[in-house]
Amino acid sequence: MREPIDRACTVDVQEFIDGQRFSVFHCVLFVLCFLIVALDGFDTGAMGFIAPSLVQDWKVPRESLGPVLSAALVGVGIGALLVSPFADKIGRKAVLAASVFFFGALSCATAFSNSMDALTAMRFLTGLGLGAAVPNAVTLMSEYVPARIRGFVVNAMFMGFAAGIALGGVLSAWLIPVFGWKSVLLTGGVAPLVLAAMLIPLLPESVKFMVANGRPRERVARILQRLAPQARLNGCAFICEAKNPVDTARTSPVLQLLSKRYLLGTMMLWLSYFMCLTVFYLLTNWLPTLFKASGFTLHGSAMTSSLFHVGGCVGILLAGWLMDRFSAIRVVAFFYVLTAAIVFVTGRNVAHDAWLTALIVVTGVALSGAAASMAPLAAEFYPTTSRVTGVAWMLAIGRVGAVVGAFGGAILMGLSWQFASIFSLLAVPSLVAAFALVVMARSAAHNERTSTDTAPVVATRS
Template sequence: MTTTECSVDVQAFIDEQAFSPFQWTILVLCFLVVAADGFDTAAVGFIAPSLVQQWGVARASLGPVMSAALVGLGIGALAAGPCADRIGRKTVLVLSVFFFGVWSLAAARASSIESLTVLRFFTGLGLGAAMPNAVTLMSEYAPARIRAVAVNAMFCGFSCGLAIGGVTSAWLIPHFGWPSVLVAGGVGPIALTVLLILLLPESVQFLAIHKQADQRIARILQRIAPQSRFDGCRFVAVDARAGFVGSTSDTVNAGGASNANEPGSRPMRSQWALAVVLSSRYRFGTLMLWLAYFMGLLIYYLLTNWLPTLFKDTGFSGEKAALMTSLFPLGGVLGNLCVGWIMDRFAGHRVVAMTYVLVGVLVLLVGQGVGHQIWLGTLIFLTGTVATSAVTSMSALAASFYPTRARATGVAWMLGIGRIGGVAGALVGAMLMGFGWQFGAVFSLLAVPAIIAASGVYLMTRRRQAGEPSAVEAGAAIVAE
């Protein structure tokens, strides 16, 4: 950089740099947030058998406890996105991680089903607020050429959190009782909060659009590229998807001319992010994202909750049913990285759409493979790999679809609406079991939501103003340059 006056597009600058140790730090911190999220989300499942034994309650009475965190997750996501687009990604992320840590500690002291349900709901609020902000922050610090794979790699933390939770619970509960699992799920996030405060930066795109100090942005960018100098520079956040340039000095139009004094012009912070997400430019794509994510989670949670029952009804022993079910999540990490890598090289929405098509094909094949255990096990593994990566990649796709000033809201609302699909998956599974549907019929039916999800993702960019590039097409163009 020269020492003369200059204008720096912060996203273009990040796109031009190698992935630095500073960005690796951000990836690790966001990975840890998602891992803590995974641990705490599944905590009740780990302690449920102990609750039944110690409190002498029926398994059915744990239903409200199980669903309380999911309800909180949805509400937390819906509320956190607009807040993050107004006051900052880091601020909301730090508060949400601290929040769910504190409420997890409080839940460890619960003495009844009712109190545990309430405390798990509050824990879920923090969990729901953390995830979309981790996605948004990571997407805004990753160069365009590796953005999808970086976000998907961060999401691998969720599977790791689940695995760590299972191993930790198996040791903690016999030695210290079920409250120790919730204590671990509280102490970890609170300790992580300190690291986030000390090491995690605010999004430079957010700072540029909301007219924060140039010196603060310069210090952050120099941690990405220490050799760069920004003396006398002003920073802007150019977003071709939104057709505007946000800057640290004023709000300017796409051509770069100041519009701060034009009638009716407003700083970006005065614009409600949700209004952008639901505006005519983004509304159709938003609805398609919601539809696809809803259907994806319906498939994922139906299989996660009901695979053991389906296998046992088919004639498998309890041990073999558990073994077959364990194959479902094993390929998630590899699938996330592979699909993310492909998304960074081709149009992301088409890659995700094709992934959902593969889900549809695989569930149909699984329905026909009950009699061949090796073949069935292979198909279950592949189905889990593809289904997990399809759902996970939706967050990277949403982050690429929305402009900076509404990105956290767009991602958060997709995650929040999608949680309804997760609840619906469990309920639909129960309904199908009640109707007496068998293994093959249930899997064949799941091809329908898979194809609906694929269609939604594929069509999300079809309606836009004449002459405008779609969000994902603009992102693909950046990668190709």
């Protein structure tokens, strides 16, 4: 039974967090979460960097690497679906530290694989840990950052993924000639193990999770004191924004996503992110080939394609900045509409090199900005009691879109589709993604109007 709220000393943890400046506490949390996402990027790109050496050392055909390269992606999806719900039940910190340790240990073990089957199996298991790590990092960061800067900070954290891939390329170029391809996997394994050891003393548990799950007030107060040392919180009761606490406390996180209140929004989030990654991974995997087929030199194809990701870095920060000032859903939907318009125009300007280069940069700004903003958007949509699960399941569904995009590009190229036709086609899923967010926004607004039970969840004493 919950303890009655002491109205003389009651602290709404969201209002408390929103009232703080971005402090050393936030900086430490940001660095830890940034490193987690960066290690995800490093591991994601690792197999691509070591593939040529693997083919040479093991004398295997290149086409046999397909299962190895995709095994981690499958593991990530399953890990997100199965492991992340535990974070909404036992806590973000425990699952996050365990998942980082798990994928670090498995990455080290992968380096000692002696067959393609063993390598594929180990990459799949590594993916399970990765699938649980990133959703937890996104959720924990979003739950501690003041609302006025949340979009910008969480999106900036997501830039760690690109940084990790870039670092992987640099280190691979140095490590493989000297120590062999296994050294890349060992590096990508030892680093998470070290980070997992740092997470235990440095990473805070989510106070919103603690309040929503009735953890002792004293523990909540101690964490908030780290955030604001000057605050006097002894003896205070703590409340959070969760609505319908009786229902959410007894319902599994997965069932909450599919409940009447969230079902339509959940479906629309999944549809939007699926379409987003379909477009993103088709472009990421096939842009150089499309440019080469359109008459660009090999160097020109690589350089122009890289500008897509340069624009992406700008778009991630711009989208986050705009989300903090306007409706987050409308901002992301606008970025999708902009993507649709730009890819349609791009397909009709392939003959103009300078204009095409500019359009590719803007495409990266719009599409990457939308893609990176979906996770914080999902974290904002779901309640504390199912937030990690909501983010994780959306990311898992998006992985299916990534596979569709990669294979879809191959199918379209096999059908002899040209640059203009493919880019024009990409406007369709971009518009579908925008439409899905509009429907989601209307559903959320309707739920807000019809909600009658807004009793706060309260932290109790042990």
